[in-house]
Amino acid sequence: MNLVSRVYETAKWQPDKTAYHFMGKDTSYADFDQSVSMFASALQNLGIQEGDHVAFLLGNTPHFLISLYATMRIGATAIPVNPIYSPDEISYILHNSDAKAVVALDALIPLIEKAAGAFPSIGHYIICETSPEAGEKLAALPETLKTKVLLFSQVITTGRPDFQPVPVDENETAVILYTSGTTGHPKGAMLTHKNLYSNARDVGDYLGFSESDRVVATLPVFHVFALTVVVNAPLLKGATVLLIPRFSPQDVFATIRKEQATVFAGVPTMFNFLYQYPEGNPEDFQTIRLAISGGSSLPVALLHNFEDKFNVRVSEGYGLSEASPVTCFNPLDCDRVPGSIGTNIINVENKVVDEFGDEVPRGQVGELIVKGPNVMKGYYKMPEETAAAIRNGWLYTGDLAKQDEDGYFYIVDRKKDMIIVGGYNVYPREVEEVLFAHPAIVEAAVIGVPDQDFGEAVHAFVVLKNDASLTEEQVRDYCAGKLAKYKIPEQMEFLDELPKNTTGKILRRSLKTHIGVKSPR
Numbered sequence: 001m002n003l004v005s006r007v008y009e010t011a012k013w014q015p016d017k018t019a020y021h022f023m024g025k026d027t028s029y030a031d032f033d034q035s036v037s038m039f040a041s042a043l044q045n046l047g048i049q050e051g052d053h054v055a056f057l058l059g060n061t062p063h064f065l066i067s068l069y070a071t072m073r074i075g076a077t078a079i080p081v082n083p084i085y086s087p088d089e090i091s092y093i094l095h096n097s098d099a100k101a102v103v104a105l106d107a108l109i110p111l112i113e114k115a116a117g118a119f120p121s122i123g124h125y126i127i128c129e130t131s132p133e134a135g136e137k138l139a140a141l142p143e144t145l146k147t148k149v150l151l152f153s154q155v156i157t158t159g160r161p162d163f164q165p166v167p168v169d170e171n172e173t174a175v176i177l178y179t180s181g182t183t184g185h186p187k188g189a190m191l192t193h194k195n196l197y198s199n200a201r202d203v204g205d206y207l208g209f210s211e212s213d214r215v216v217a218t219l220p221v222f223h224v225f226a227l228t229v230v231v232n233a234p235l236l237k238g239a240t241v242l243l244i245p246r247f248s249p250q251d252v253f254a255t256i257r258k259e260q261a262t263v264f265a266g267v268p269t270m271f272n273f274l275y276q277y278p279e280g281n282p283e284d285f286q287t288i289r290l291a292i293s294g295g296s297s298l299p300v301a302l303l304h305n306f307e308d309k310f311n312v313r314v315s316e317g318y319g320l321s322e323a324s325p326v327t328c329f330n331p332l333d334c335d336r337v338p339g340s341i342g343t344n345i346i347n348v349e350n351k352v353v354d355e356f357g358d359e360v361p362r363g364q365v366g367e368l369i370v371k372g373p374n375v376m377k378g379y380y381k382m383p384e385e386t387a388a389a390i391r392n393g394w395l396y397t398g399d400l401a402k403q404d405e406d407g408y409f410y411i412v413d414r415k416k417d418m419i420i421v422g423g424y425n426v427y428p429r430e431v432e433e434v435l436f437a438h439p440a441i442v443e444a445a446v447i448g449v450p451d452q453d454f455g456e457a458v459h460a461f462v463v464l465k466n467d468a469s470l471t472e473e474q475v476r477d478y479c480a481g482k483l484a485k486y487k488i489p490e491q492m493e494f495l496d497e498l499p500k501n502t503t504g505k506i507l508r509r510s511l512k513t514h515i516g517v518k519s520p521r
Contacts (some may be wrong), residue, residue, distance in 0.1 A: 002174075003200060011030045014238060019031075019065075019235065020032065020065060021240060035062075035070075038157070039070035040073040040163050043074055049075075054102070057081050058104065059245060060245050062243065065221075068231075075166040079093070080222035080227070082484065091118065096380070102122055105130060106128060107131075109138065109149070110137075125149045126150050179320075188381070189321045195377070198324075198373040200232035207233070207332065209239055211238035213240070215240065216242050216256060216264045218244040219423075223424075224325040225295055256287060265291075268296055280309070291315065294316065294319060297411060315330040315336050315342070316330055320397055323375055324376070327345065327350050327374070330342035341409050342409065348372035354367075357391065362405050363405070366401070376395070424486050426487045431488075435479070440465055440469075446459065447512065458488065460489035463494075493515065498511070
């Protein structure tokens with residue numbers, strides 16, 4: 001059994017049940033399955049075969065759901081990519097992933113026109129229309145590109161509605177998710193059909209998902225948290241996914257009220273914006289049986305404030321891309337523990353160990369490691385990184401944690417130096433390397449600082465060459481073409497030198513004492 005075959009079966013036994021709702025329109029499981037069949041067949045017609053890689057530059061639209069399940073249906077591998085990444089970031093992933101086709105938003109047509117020549121392995125760009133101008137933009141493309149750039153609406157009509165799923169071994173790679181890397185480049189976590197199916201099944205069972213649930217999907221669906229919790233798990237259980245194109249408190253409240261939503265999942269930033277929204281009231285969440293927070297730690301004060309205002313229990317869990325992602329969650333059948341990430345979910349084991357891999361006593365801090373059918377097969381084309389991350393069947397998360405006497409886990413500190421901005425991971429080195437490339441910058445270091453709205457913000461410390469002069473705005477403008485918006489430093493200090501130890505290593509913890517102490521230059 002896998003996700004594709006499960007949806008295929010659901011379409012047979014409850015064909016008229018709504019699979020997803022988008023922009024005022026319901027789509028049944030039968031219609032969804034037919035669209036998946038047609039697009040899968042159409043991809044084969046374009047030469048995409050079992051084992052090939054297809055990248056998605058898509059947001060929260062039906063195109064993503066159809067593309068994901070169609071790609072898996074032919075045994076190809078899906079590569080979800082954040083469409084708001086910078087051209088450099090997108091370019092790296094497309095090259096590294098060996099993508100043979102790209103399914104993209106029409107807003108990216110100018111980028112495709114500019115960069116298509118740099119990707120000779122990509123045979124087709126399939127454009128998803130989200131605006132009336134899509135056809136006109138395609139018509140204006142050079143003749144050399146018109147055979148490679150196609151409209152999704154036209155491609156899907158070439159497929160067969162009776163196309164049967166290709167039999168795929170459960171250990172074959174279904175999805176490669178690129179995670180920010182401490183080496184300056186993201187790593188592609190290879191998740192198998194077994195990984196995805198087992199985690200969706202176990203999360204769905206743990207959270208009590210059923211066909212009567214209506215799950216709000218305002219988290220970006222290309223992110224692993226959303227992929228499992230608000231897409232795969234609900235579809236596996238025959239529930240309804242309520243797709244919201246982009247997060248806004250007004251749209252979330254309106255969707256919950258109008259569509260009688262039963263499950264809401266978000267990152268702490270979303271909970272904060274919903275709590276702060278002046279027009280929010282308890283009635284807005286009265287149909288919600290389960291509110292889920294993940295992506296980063298939810299401040300306990302915000303948790304209590306949100307629960308008091310909306311009369312709903314908020315439950316936290318923990319996960320990471322390499323584990324498909326969920327490993328821990330607060331149980332629903334007993335009191336949850338504020339500040340805790342909960343206990344082991346079904347079929348997954350978490351353990352806190354010392355530097356030798358030996359389990360530490362309860363209450364003692366160590367590294368959190370994970371074992372289960374959800375753990376990735378490895379990083380794409382990175383055997384050394386894979387060997388370092390997976391040892392004796394255990395995934396080493398790099399997160400410091402502790403476990404109490406009742407079996408609840410607590411994250412004490414995150415992976416060294418990582419910054420989480422609104423639920424997105426930012427590793428300092430990837431920002432620092434961009435800063436270092438500026439001709440006027442001689443040194444740079446980046447840390448995370450508290451931010452009221454997004455949990456954390458990127459704070460940069462910059463040392464300029466003696467004869468150089470730069471403003472904060474000039475540095476941000478420089479970063480804008482090379483980094484996603486959330487990775488661009490919100491705050492900045494210009495220092496004469498960075499604090500270092502005797503070996504020349506930058507002392508990141510000491511940098512916090514320099515905040516607000518700017519160089520006269």
